[in-house]
Amino acid sequence: MSNVINLEFDKTLTGLAGFEYGEKVFKQQVGNKEFDTIVFPSNIELVASSFTQGFFKTLLEKKGADYILNHIKIVSKNENVVRKVRSDIY
């Protein structure tokens, strides 16, 4: 069974950036929930590596990049978002 986290942001936003902001979003919207899918809303077109690394900081420290890339699915209507987020998990 898949546990999906649908991320929510201000509808006017098109880009996400900032390590601390990424950490904050993870704490607020994921916290201790188990998940295997992260869905970015369609209004998000660009995700900076600083956001991705802040968002996945805890998981990177606990389980490493390979685990995240092999077990967590990144979903977005924008292919660039999926490609970029995956390439910034290291």
Next chain:
Amino acid sequence: MIFIKLSVGIVLNVVAVVLSVVSLVFTQINRRKNEELTLQISRQTLEAKFYESIFEEMLVLKIPESRNKICIVDNKIAHHLDLFDIMGELKKKSIYFRYRNKDFYNSLKESCTLLEDYLAKVNDNIDSGVEAYDSLGRIDDYIQEIYKIIFENYLPHQ
């Protein structure tokens, strides 16, 4: 007379020995200096190869070409995805320096992050054509800073 000849002979022998020792010492010093110089040149050559493999294509082709694609469409910045991606790629490629020269790595990473973050949010913060044109200037400033950091760190190694 014989005593004087003997003394002169001894002095000459001593002088010869001293000169030999001095010559030997200078030879050793020179040899060590040459070895150090050779080692230094080898290190610089190796370092230059790393710089070239990491930065050459980025600085000469990718960054200028991706910057040239950026333009203004309907008062918004357009075609900035390539430069945005390249900043993430440059950070990733520079990881070698995290272990070799941490200060340089940190300042380069910070500058790439500033531009990448700026590009991610640029259209969320633009409300007019004037702001869009200002943004092009900001992008160029960020790029110049990245080149400056890389060249200031690279040139001392030449």
